[in-house]
Amino acid sequence: MESNRIPSSFRDPSGYVYKDGNTIKRHITPLYFRQYESLTESGFYNALFEKKYLVRHSEISKSPEAIIIGSEKIPFISYPYEWSFLQYKHAALLTLKIQKLALENNFTLKDASAFNITFHNGKPIFIDTLSFDFYNTDEPWHAYKQFIMHFLGPLALSHYYGLDCLKTLSANIDGISLDRISALLPFKSYMNPILYTNIHLPAKYEKKHAAAEAKTAGKLTLKSQLKLIDALYSYIESLTVKQQTEWDDYYNQTNYEKQAYEQKKQLTKTWASDIKAQSVLDLGGNDGTFSRELPETVGFVIVADVDPNAVEQNYRKILKNKETKLLPLVADILNPAPAIGFHNAERFSLLDRLRECPVDACIALAVIHHITLSGNIPFDMSARLFADVSEHLLIEFPNREDSWVKFLLDSKRDFRAHFDFYNEDHFEAAYGRYFDILKKEPLVASHRTLYTMKRK
Numbered sequence: 001m002e003s004n005r006i007p008s009s010f011r012d013p014s015g016y017v018y019k020d021g022n023t024i025k026r027h028i029t030p031l032y033f034r035q036y037e038s039l040t041e042s043g044f045y046n047a048l049f050e051k052k053y054l055v056r057h058s059e060i061s062k063s064p065e066a067i068i069i070g071s072e073k074i075p076f077i078s079y080p081y082e083w084s085f086l087q088y089k090h091a092a093l094l095t096l097k098i099q100k101l102a103l104e105n106n107f108t109l110k111d112a113s114a115f116n117i118t119f120h121n122g123k124p125i126f127i128d129t130l131s132f133d134f135y136n137t138d139e140p141w142h143a144y145k146q147f148i149m150h151f152l153g154p155l156a157l158s159h160y161y162g163l164d165c166l167k168t169l170s171a172n173i174d175g176i177s178l179d180r181i182s183a184l185l186p187f188k189s190y191m192n193p194i195l196y197t198n199i200h201l202p203a204k205y206e207k208k209h210a211a212a213e214a215k216t217a218g219k220l221t222l223k224s225q226l227k228l229i230d231a232l233y234s235y236i237e238s239l240t241v242k243q244q245t246e247w248d249d250y251y252n253q254t255n256y257e258k259q260a261y262e263q264k265k266q267l268t269k270t271w272a273s274d275i276k277a278q279s280v281l282d283l284g285g286n287d288g289t290f291s292r293e294l295p296e297t298v299g300f301v302i303v304a305d306v307d308p309n310a311v312e313q314n315y316r317k318i319l320k321n322k323e324t325k326l327l328p329l330v331a332d333i334l335n336p337a338p339a340i341g342f343h344n345a346e347r348f349s350l351l352d353r354l355r356e357c358p359v360d361a362c363i364a365l366a367v368i369h370h371i372t373l374s375g376n377i378p379f380d381m382s383a384r385l386f387a388d389v390s391e392h393l394l395i396e397f398p399n400r401e402d403s404w405v406k407f408l409l410d411s412k413r414d415f416r417a418h419f420d421f422y423n424e425d426h427f428e429a430a431y432g433r434y435f436d437i438l439k440k441e442p443l444v445a446s447h448r449t450l451y452t453m454k455r456k
Contacts, residue, residue: 004018004019004020006019007343007345007346008341008346008347012111013031014028014029014031014032014035014130015027015028015029015130022073023070023073024070024071024073025060025068025069025071026068026071026130027066027068028067028068028069028130029066032130033067035130035132035134036130038107038134040059042105044102044105044107044132045129047101047105048098048101048126051101052123052125053098053101053125053126054098054126054127055072055074055120055125055127056072057069057070057071057129058070071127071129074118074120074127075279075300075357076302076327076353076354077127077348077353078118078119079115079118079169079170079337079347080117080150080154080166080169081166081167081168081169081337082331082350083119083166083311083330084163084308084309084311084312084315084328084330085155085158085163085241085308086316087119087124087311087312087315088114088151088154088158089155089237089239090123091114091117091124091151092114092147092152092155093233093237094117094125094126095109095112095117095126095147095151096147096229096233097233098126099112099229100230100233102132102135103222103225103229106134107132107134108133108134108142109131109132109133109141109143110132110143111128111131111143111146112144112146112147112150113128113146113175114150114154114169114175115150115169115347116128119327119328121324122318122319122322122323122324122326123319135222137222138219138221138222139220140218140219140225141220141225141228145178146175147232148175148178148181148198148199148202149174149176149177149178149181150169150175151236152198152199152232152235152236153168153175153176153178153181153199154168154169154176155236155239156189156195156199157176157184159239159240159241160185160189161184162241162243163241163243163308166330170337170338170340171340173341173346173347178199178202178203178206179206179207181199181203182199182203182204185199194231194235243309244309257444257445257446259444259445260444260446260448263444264290264365264396264443266293267394267441267450268293268294268365268394269294269295272294272295272297272298272394273297275360275361275392276297277294277297277298277360278297278300279298279299279300279301279359279360279361280294280298280301280359280360280361280362280363281302281304281354281361281362281363281390282301282303282304282362282363283304283362283363283364283367284304284305284306284333284365284366284367285303285305285363286310286314287310287314287317288301288303288317288318288326290363290365291303291326291363292326298325300325301325301326301327302327302329302354303326303327303328303329304329304330304331304333305331307330308330311328311329311330312328314328315328331350333367334371334374334377336349337350339352351385351388354390355388355389358390359389359390360390360391360392361391361392361393362389362390362392362394363394363395364393364394364395365394365395365396366398366448367396368382368395368396368397368398368427369397369398369402369405369408370408372419373405373408373409373412373419373422378421378430379421379426379427379429379430379431383430383431383433383434383435386434386435387434387435387455391455392453392454392455393435393451393453393454393455394450394451394452394453395431395450395453396449396450396451397424397427397448397449397450397451398446398447399424399447399448400423400447401447402447402448405447409422424449431451431453434455434456435454435455435456436453436454437453438452438453438454439451439452440452
């Protein structure tokens with residue numbers, strides 16, 4: 001089992017996660033036996049399961065050396081820097097809900113990392129089963145600072161400066177330091193009681209009393225801690241962000257005729273049904289419009305888009321319609337999330353996770369001209385990427401007469417001639433090296449063609 005240990009599962013001596021075939025298992029060491037048994041026998045784990053706050057598990061075996069539990073498999077683990085603002089907010093609020101419920105049952109969260117949350121069945125879910133410990137009277141929340149560094153800080157910065165601040169954990173796996181958050185926040189944030197008491201004041205204290213703080217831990221009554229959690233919850237719940245993005249309201253601005261738009265929907269649905277796809281990656285999927293056209297036999301869809309506002313719209317639709325099979329993801333295929341952490345193995349790259357998932361098919365509608373003309377990526381390289389991710393590909397190709405393509409080519413100015421290769425012949429030749437082109441169908445009243453392909 002050690003050889004199949006998940007690389008990110010090494011920091012907590014209470015146990016670790018490993019793969020056994022297609023099953024995710026957790027090895028619990030004797031250090032955590034008392035906590036695990038109390039969490040189980042008290043019914044607290046079950047309470048979290050019922051509320052869908054915690055990933056479900058079942059006990060497989062028990063010995064003096066280890067307890068082995070099997071966890072519900074989540075098809076794709078998303079990371080904080082791949083969430084929209086509302087997703088990030090909901091992850092923070094779930095962490096606070098869990099801590100409050102834990103305190104009410106004489107437990108506490110010992111770990112408040114944003115990486116303990118992912119999204120599953122349309123909602124955030126906590127995935128670190130061993131993050132709980134016994135609560136001792138008047139003991140402060142030891143994961144409080146981590147919560148500020150992972151949740152409150154990035155959300156507050158995004159509120160003031162925009163959505164790029166949500167990507168900070170990709171470069172700060174342990175969270176943003178308090179002094180850094182304090183330095184980045186605007187002066188007017190000192191007037192906000194939540195930000196002053198939870199960021200600015202602790203940052204100032206930390207600089208002066210770091211050594212003393214390491215030696216002694218303060219006290220905090222249960223009542224005070226619950227009030228703190230409620231105050232943080234109310235503030236985070238109220239946070240908003242205003243930022244216009246390039247693809248806002250994309251489908252109301254698109255240059256499709258209605259007939260072509262409906263044809264594209266039908267072809268997408270028929271294609272997915274014909275190949276019997278069960279899991280799909282919709283790359284450049286915007287607000288999930290075409291993902292929602294997929295047949296019911298498709299049980300899981302990753303809807304990835306570079307635009308966080310489009311991803312936010314998709315997430316809001318998921319919540320409103322109580323959808324469970326769509327996973328909205330902020331992702332830039334021109335710069336996908338890399339592997340980070342110790343040995344570059346604590347958090348997997350986006351492409352590694354897609355391969356691990358895996359997805360049966362990939363939809364790439366209205367993206368190839370952006371990849372090629374905006375990103376300067378040759379056809380051969382994008383074809384190789386798609387072939388690396390999925391066996392089946394549905395891709396839309398706009399030719400040089402398309403208004404978007406004309407706009408992108410015109411923006412090249414003196415370098416326009418460098419993109420003379422952008423045409424159907426070169427596209428088919430490059431993609432034909434990695435895929436068998438099964439079908440091509442022009443979209444009516446447009447300058448676009450839909451291709452269905454299968455990896456060689």
